Amino acid sequence: MLKINNLHARVEEKEILKGINLEVNAGEVHAIMGPNGSGKSTLASVIAGKEEFEVTRGKILFEGEDLDDTAPEERAHKGIFLSFQYPVEIPGVSVTNFIKTAINESRKARGMEDMPANQMLKKIREKSEMLDIDRKFLSRSLNEGFSGGEKKRNEIFQLAMLEPKLAILDETDSGLDIDALRIVANGVNKLRNKDNAVVVITHYQRLLEYIVPDFVHVLHDGKIVKSGGKELALELEEKGYDWVKQETVA
Amino acid sequence: MDLKDKLVSSFLAFENSVDVHHPVHDIRSEAIRNFELKGFPTKKEEAWKYTSLNSLQKIDFSIFPKEENELEYRDVKKYFLHEIDTYKIVFIDGIYSSYLSETTHDGVDICLMSAALTKPMYKPVLDVYFNKVASRDESLTTLNTAFSREGAYIYIPKHKAPKKPVEILHFSTGNEASLLLQPRNLIVVEENAELQVIERHQSLTANEVLTNSVTEIFAAESAIVDYYKVQNNIESASLIDNTYISQKDKSVVKVHTFSFGGKLTRNNLNFYQNGEHVDSTMKGVTILGAKQHVDHHTLVHHRQPNCESHQDYKGIYGENSTGVFNGKIVVDKIAQKTDAFQQNNNILISDKATINSKPQLEIFADDVKCSHGCTIGQLDEEALFYLQTRGIPKREASALLMYAFANNVLESVRIPELKKRINKLIANKLGVRLGFEL
Numbered sequence: 001m002l003k004i005n006n007l008h009a010r011v012e013e014k015e016i017l018k019g020i021n022l023e024v025n026a027g028e029v030h031a032i033m034g035p036n037g038s039g040k041s042t043l044a045s046v047i048a049g050k051e052e053f054e055v056t057r058g059k060i061l062f063e064g065e066d067l068d069d070t071a072p073e074e075r076a077h078k079g080i081f082l083s084f085q086y087p088v089e090i091p092g093v094s095v096t097n098f099i100k101t102a103i104n105e106s107r108k109a110r111g112m113e114d115m116p117a118n119q120m121l122k123k124i125r126e127k128s129e130m131l132d133i134d135r136k137f138l139s140r141s142l143n144e145g146f147s148g149g150e151k152k153r154n155e156i157f158q159l160a161m162l163e164p165k166l167a168i169l170d171e172t173d174s175g176l177d178i179d180a181l182r183i184v185a186n187g188v189n190k191l192r193n194k195d196n197a198v199v200v201i202t203h204y205q206r207l208l209e210y211i212v213p214d215f216v217h218v219l220h221d222g223k224i225v226k227s228g229g230k231e232l233a234l235e236l237e238e239k240g241y242d243w244v245k246q247e248t249v250a
Numbered sequence: 251m252d253l254k255d256k257l258v259s260s261f262l263a264f265e266n267s268v269d270v271h272h273p274v275h276d277i278r279s280e281a282i283r284n285f286e287l288k289g290f291p292t293k294k295e296e297a298w299k300y301t302s303l304n305s306l307q308k309i310d311f312s313i314f315p316k317e318e319n320e321l322e323y324r325d326v327k328k329y330f331l332h333e334i335d336t337y338k339i340v341f342i343d344g345i346y347s348s349y350l351s352e353t354t355h356d357g358v359d360i361c362l363m364s365a366a367l368t369k370p371m372y373k374p375v376l377d378v379y380f381n382k383v384a385s386r387d388e389s390l391t392t393l394n395t396a397f398s399r400e401g402a403y404i405y406i407p408k409h410k411a412p413k414k415p416v417e418i419l420h421f422s423t424g425n426e427a428s429l430l431l432q433p434r435n436l437i438v439v440e441e442n443a444e445l446q447v448i449e450r451h452q453s454l455t456a457n458e459v460l461t462n463s464v465t466e467i468f469a470a471e472s473a474i475v476d477y478y479k480v481q482n483n484i485e486s487a488s489l490i491d492n493t494y495i496s497q498k499d500k501s502v503v504k505v506h507t508f509s510f511g512g513k514l515t516r517n518n519l520n521f522y523q524n525g526e527h528v529d530s531t532m533k534g535v536t537i538l539g540a541k542q543h544v545d546h547h548t549l550v551h552h553r554q555p556n557c558e559s560h561q562d563y564k565g566i567y568g569e570n571s572t573g574v575f576n577g578k579i580v581v582d583k584i585a586q587k588t589d590a591f592q593q594n595n596n597i598l599i600s601d602k603a604t605i606n607s608k609p610q611l612e613i614f615a616d617d618v619k620c621s622h623g624c625t626i627g628q629l630d631e632e633a634l635f636y637l638q639t640r641g642i643p644k645r646e647a648s649a650l651l652m653y654a655f656a657n658n659v660l661e662s663v664r665i666p667e668l669k670k671r672i673n674k675l676i677a678n679k680l681g682v683r684l685g686f687e688l
Binding site for chain 2: 045048049050051052071072073075076077080081082084086087088090091092093098101102103105106109158162
């Protein structure tokens with residue numbers, strides 16, 4: 001589904017990604033771990049198409065198609081979703097109205113009519129129940145005054161509504177207590193199926209106890225320095241990132 | 251003949267049409283003398299540094315409309331807040347339209363300035379209030395005072411509140427090639443009384459219109475007044491709005507100014523706090539494009555202790571538009587424990603748009619809380635990216651963010667239908683396809 005070949009990217013003059021290779025297939029869950037400043041969030045943003053970053057070498061292929069010069073919204077229409085570490089507040093636009101707009105923009109891009117209101121309502125009800133989201137929450141302004149947990153839950157609600165092929169979760173666990181973490185993780189697990197894929201970006205192993213990855217990659221200084229199965233996450237937790245850094249040097 | 255000379259010489263003709271023995275006429279006579287002395291303000295004056303009236307003065311305005319014009323309600327319905335029942339004071343080319351209006355004398359007076367000026371029963375109110383808060387030396391105000399004859403007259407006695415909001419609408423039909431309108435409004439809200447007003451100026455053709463309006467508002471003890479100015483005129487219409495508000499103890503007055511249209515708009519909004527525990531609020535949303543110009547000049551004069559004032563103006567400027575925000579706060583020595591807040595945030599969406607924002611604080615008391623902030627920026631890139639990752643195209647995403655930015659100011663609008671209307675106007679103005687019903 002997603003194939004990244006020798007990806008180099010920089011912001012202004014600073015090179016952040018220095019040759020990433022990654023392949024994610026349908027049905028898989030990948031975890032990307034690494035210390036602060038290793039380039040995890042940059043990788044997520046580059047896949048989603050943030051213009052601030054310039055890809056200097058390499059390619060990102062999504063379902064065989066080169067994403068070069070593809071705007072973030074077009075990537076979204078193709079089925080890429082990025083959950084933000086710090087979702088943006090939009091006063092005056094309710095969660096419901098926002099998600100309606102997002103869904104219908106994607107449908108429009110695919111040459112489809114707006115989703116009929118009753119179908120939309122049914123879907124909103126279904127997904128909000130699944131994520132244990134209160135009805136009142138849906139009429140509040142998007143992310144305005146939301147707690148950290150509410151913001152993250154709202155991100156997963158949007159994920160559930162948009163049903164992307166590839167979901168990238170950027171530090172979804174940060175700022176969550178254990179109950180909120182469990183709800184968010186359960187939500188993601190319920191949405192997993194053989195046709196979609198999840199990339200979890202995290203600093204800590206904690207979230208991976210709930211969203212169990214098939215593959216774990218360790219990012220350091222803009223490169224994937226180690227890949228393995230889920231046991232790699234535990235090893236990292238035990239030995240710390242210095243272990244990987246030293247290994248790379250050696 | 252330039253416009254000033256034309257106006258001064260027209261005063262004689264004007265005197266033939268009004269009662270020169272009414273005490274108000276002494277005020278008019280004094281005002282025309284002051285205007286003759288001062289003339290129109292120029293850019294040399296600090297208060298007019300960024301707004302030029304030169305090109306307007308070159309237009310040969312008709313000062314008195316020649317004939318009465320009529321409009322069909324169905325043709326102008328959309329300019330009314332027709333979703334709800336309202337009192338209406340409607341003028342067509344400066345002349346009262348009884349056909350489109352709905353006035354009342356049932357416990358409150360919602361009627362005409364011309365009636366108040368001619369009927370003896372209103373004289374006591376006029377003696378106490380007329381021209382008592384409006385400036386006697388600001389030139390445009392004196393110009394209006396000199397020719398004051400028609401406008402809205404609203405008197406709400408103690409403990410009364412009209413059953414519905416009042417709409418003041420000024421239509422211009424374009425039957426004159428270019429028309430100068432000078433409405434004069436007097437609004438008195440007595441102790442513990444309440445009033446909501448929506449004011450709008452609407453030009454119906456592309457002919458030039460200049461409106462120089464003066465509104466005096468007196469809020470007595472514990473009175474509550476909400477005043478909404480909807481400025482969404484077409485681009486051949488200019489407006490100079492001079493509003494003067496005097497507040498007594500515990501009164502609460504809020505003025506919302508929505509500036510979306512017009513060629514040149516100048517809002518001189520002046521609050522005078524003449525009592526304690528007064529609350530004055532000024533809010534504004536400005537969204538401009540083309541070569542539009544809006545200048546917001548606010549003044550809050552804290553003359554008594556323990557009062558508050560809140561100012562929140564947001565502006566979005568596109569194309570070649572220009573904006574000015576000048577917020578002056580004066581705190582007299584006696585006005586201890588004043589809490590004055592002022593904020594002006596602007597987004598420039600074009601390289602050619604400009605905004606001049608200037609806070610002006612004159613504080614003579616030592617135990618006060620005064621804060622002010624001003625920002626001029628572009629849209630937040632991170633926020634745009636967030637919306638794009640949800641599949642919302644950049645253009646719509648920008649519009650949605652601007653909508654959210656402006657929308658913040660609407661929270662204090664207390665008429666839900668009006669709030670919805672303004673929401674829609676903002677969305678239209680920004681070209682946002684919200685994908686949902688507001």
